[in-house]
Amino acid sequence: PGSLNTAAAPKHIVIGFSTPGTDHGWLAAIQRFAREEAQKLPNTTLIITDGQNNPSKQIGDVESLIARKVDVIVMLPADGKALTPVAAKVKAAGIPLINLDRRIDSQDYYAYIGGDNYGIGYAAGEYIAQRLHGKGNVVEITGPAGISVTNDRSRGFADAIKRFPGIKVVASQPGDFLPDKGMKVMENILQAQRHIDAVYTHDDDMAMGVIQAIKSAHREKEMFVTGVGPLKRVMQMIQNGEPPFAATFDYSPIMSASAVKLAYLAATHKGMSDLAELEIPREILLRASCITKDNVAQFMKIGF
Amino acid sequence: MTQLLQVEHLSKAFPGVQALDDVSLVVQAGEIHALMGENGAGKSTLVKILVGAERKDQGRILWRGQEVAFNHPAQARAAGIAVIYQELALIPWLSAAENVFMGDLPAGRKAGRPWAEVDWKRMYAQAQEIFDRLGLQVDPHTEVWRLGVAQRQLLEIARALHRNADLLIMDEPTASLTERESAQLFRILRDLKSRGTSIIYISHHLEEVFALADRMTVLRDGRKVAETAVADCTPDQLIAWMVGRSIQHRQPQRRRAGPAKAPDGAEVLRVEGLTREPAFRGISFSLHRGEILGIGGLVGAGRTELVRALFGADRADSGRIFVDGREVRIASPREAIALGMGLLTEDRKGQGLILGHSIEDNVALPVLSRLSRRGRIVNARRSEMVDQYIRSLNIRTPSREQAVGNLSGGNQQKVVLAKWLATGARILIFDEPTRGIDVGAKEEIYQLIEDLARRGVAVLMVSSELPELLALSDRILVMREGRLAGVLGAAEASEEKVMRLAMGQ
Amino acid sequence: MTDSHKSPLGTGAGLGRTVLERYSIALVFLGFVVVASLISPYFLTLSNVQNILVQVADVGIIAIGQTFVILTGGIDLSVGSMVAMISVLAVSSQGYGVLAEVAVALLLGLAAGTVNGLMVTKGRVAPFVATLAMMAVAKGVALWYTNGEPIYGNNNAFQWIGNGSVLGIATPIVLLVLCYVLAQYALVRTPMGRYVLATGGNKEAARLSGVNVTFYETLVYVLSGLTTAIGALIVSSRMNTGSPIAGNGYELDAIAAVVIGGSSLFGGRGNFIGTLFGVLILGIIGNILNLMNVSPYIQYLARGIIIAAAVLLQRRDRQTA
């Protein structure tokens, strides 16, 4: 049996989906997966808004969705704390809120589904440390300063490698999730660092620029790179064993498809058919799986 | 003679103003044709339409018998018409020579290709040649922003001359020149005429027109009121046509006959050894209540720089200034104004006016705080004051809200005047106060300056027009190359004596 | 100024005249409202109108200071980052009460604005560069102070600024209207406003007329800091968070609103009624595109085309900035 009974969906459902931005690879995929999912759902309209990486613009977006009287709202906050007050407004308007990915700071959500940014950083730290046998020079290329994703991925990573005194972070610089910036930052770091064993990047898209810098310097044999994605293209490289990409961590934007599905269920007051509960679970925390050559094949279909 | 240019039934309206109304005129080959009229009569507008800088509403223009409609000044130039605009049209950051050749910089090798280089050598050499001919002592490499108003005016003339045009249009070319430069210009113009060039000449100096022109067309309120040979006309007749009633034209009469040494009023301003290198050095003089002190000299003698420094617009290197006997430091125009001074600058466009703003805003600017009550501008008081000056100075405008940039040159000058009259300053410095002002209005302005003096205002007046300097001043300071060359009392002063001092003979 | 022969704008003394001069942008605005309400039934609902006004309040108020700066021929790129800096520092002082938060915000805004102003006037640094530097510094302070983490508010009184209401009208709307009335009054009715315009219109002429151009040119940056502080208080209160990424892109929105509103980037021309319409037009574009469920990618396209159209539709001689 399918996970979802669509036979008797009498009402037209409008799902509002507030994204913090749509211009970056991962966020672009978030909206694509959401849209594809919504098309599969009967009698459903999906409204996607774009917060242009500005929390207050996103507050306005959510307010617009409330004014539009949508049936359910999926919100991926630019910043969990900043979007907390508007979550209360959503609740006050009687609209169920599906909090996607970055957590709001209150209980005003109907359900939460998201990846584990801290877990991603932690898993990457462990992977790198183990692969280097607890010793080596590591470079970190982070996301933009000041957003929780970057903070969590950095903190998880730092906590994981704390246990390995031989692992030295020789440089930690922001690549802002941008491939061209990632490339330029890495080029500069390569100038100053004569020997690098591993590079931990916060994002596959940006990592594409980072590996370009490494390749141009002909140092791809010297180090390996990990990312967060999984970008299809990255998984192909891992599969083919193309250096320097060694592993990436699952933070698949396909979670937006799940969020849309949850939103639909919430709006139609249904539960998940694979579970016994009448309603959907309140929290779903996705696993930060490590994708390497060994298991890459099975992840291919959630790549973007 | 053949008809070079025919203008037929030309009309042009701006919002609120009929600038030209059914004007026709003919310019013969090889004649100097004067275009006369009061401030705002439509002279400059006519010129701009002729060369395609402004669009006409109605009428035809025939050039060598063929109807033409230039869309762009470049087309007029290609057809053989060169212009000196009244509002100096120069580009401050480019060199003097480049300004002369602007619009058709001479290309050297590979001429005609987009990457062809400018022929710098030829350009500078040719510019130097024209400057020499005009007596313009400026290095062609100098950037224009460094030049004074008179030098810029000569540069404009140089620009028109080098084109070797068949028709040369000059809109008030001598407004900022002293007699020496003007005389030089007239020689050149006569020479050009003898070689068959036609000239349309606009000026408010009637003597020039009678000395130079063959025929003239007179405009009033945008309509043609007369077209005649100069020989058939007298100055009084011309003025009657221009202003629409008959008034006596006279050379400014000597009005004052004060002695050279001790004017009666108390000393309000004394300057000792004021110096600002390289423009002027060691200037000392005093100015008294109710006195009109003229400053004469040739172009570039340092008069403008002197009064600017006095007013705090530029910093002086050394020297002392006393107001009412107390020594003062004047570090900015604001402080000068607080001391009761006012300066009407010679460069009205660059320094005197905010062209995009209304007459009202411009006139009220220095006195806004006085027009305010409890921090709020009293609009009624402001409008009333401005309207009063529009009336008393006869500023031609549809309303006080008109942007000054849309006024005719002479009317702009009147707005600057109004602005400084409104301040009620005790020490008024006028730098070329009647530049571009028509005969009728000039008379009024002389009257005004005298009234000011009579009411006890001390007036310092820089002027390049000798007759006006002689007529108005109680004493005349003459400057030469940045130094005080001499002081003449009204009784002893004559054109010849001033010129002698100015030229150092 | 090369555009000296264009008609003047918004230097008008009377309000009636100003409205008339703004006729074309008001018309464009009305056109937008009509089209938007035809397209979406939700647009002209009371709640949506309130919603739009609350949403534009922060950028709207910041655009006031920006207008002052632009009237003098300057530009203030630092407002966006300043919102972030003020946001985190104000909220982090919440332990001392809401008044402390407000005071910190205003003082910071005034201080940063003063630095901008002095760099421009005393340091003779081009406004673009001076405020670009401040943009980086303010962002750096915000990030460094918080270590990149937002500070969550716990002060209910503070929330009133962004979420409360006065006589049934949301506080941000009240603040927005108040600030615009004050600013337009200052511009057309006080000497200060005229001096600012004169400074922008022809600095040398203004100086020679006795206007203290250094003072007024500094002042406008101080005012920009002040309005930015108010804007930052509104955002922070609405988010109940001091966020180091708040205000992202506000400088562009604010400048765009000012220019769409008819002010010249060369200075000397403009007014606040135009800016307000500019702010509202930008707010409506964002709102209606969301209401209509236009794909975000198409939204970019649409926004660009609509902005160009809004300006093209205005009376032509206006556009010379």
Added chain:
Amino acid sequence: MTDSHKSPLGTGAGLGRTVLERYSIALVFLGFVVVASLISPYFLTLSNVQNILVQVADVGIIAIGQTFVILTGGIDLSVGSMVAMISVLAVSSQGYGVLAEVAVALLLGLAAGTVNGLMVTKGRVAPFVATLAMMAVAKGVALWYTNGEPIYGNNNAFQWIGNGSVLGIATPIVLLVLCYVLAQYALVRTPMGRYVLATGGNKEAARLSGVNVTFYETLVYVLSGLTTAIGALIVSSRMNTGSPIAGNGYELDAIAAVVIGGSSLFGGRGNFIGTLFGVLILGIIGNILNLMNVSPYIQYLARGIIIAAAVLLQRRDRQTA
């Protein structure tokens, strides 16, 4: 011009004179180099110098077009988004070979630049607004065409543009130098350059002198589109990717470089040697902060302070933009 009593800049006809006039920014640049090489031993290595030059090549070339635009008193905000649009559309035509990619890039740049120019001259839209609209449209096209996802290159010939070399010198550096030599030549040696300066110096005067100001004002936006296309080709080739988020923020970098280089945003004054130094100074700041592994929070602070210092250290009377 209100600042007619300020000294002129960089419009000098002779090269020697220009270098002298640029003395102060060259000195500031040298100061940077000295300090940077004292701070980091890696800074003055041959490979790092090459590295910096390659890195600044894209923004550097884009800053050429931007300089032309700014010389006329305009501004081009669309260059960053145009890089993204050109990047994806060029790489997506890789099936037709590297020449097709180059042709698509150049044609797109020229087309977008022409639209910008015509909006400004014929449409009389303020440059800020016109190019802001284009910024949104180009970004929309890039995202919409790719659905927000990058297009990976598979054409080795294409990679040569960004990663190849000519006589041992990296291609981007060769392109950078070539473009600057051409631009500076055009500016100081050809009528076109002088007419562009004249248009920016006093548009009305230039028009009355017979300069086709409409043509030259349009042309500079076309040139900006062209240099943006070259810049986009370099980035795309270096990443071997058509990325819809490439070029993010380039407009600010390019404008900052131009203004730091001493050009006036009011037009009429400036040159390419200044811009080049501006580009290099910005490049060095980024490089040295990375080399030293400065915390990203402090980086913002440092960048702001360094930019302000770089400009303050220049001879004062320069700064009037």
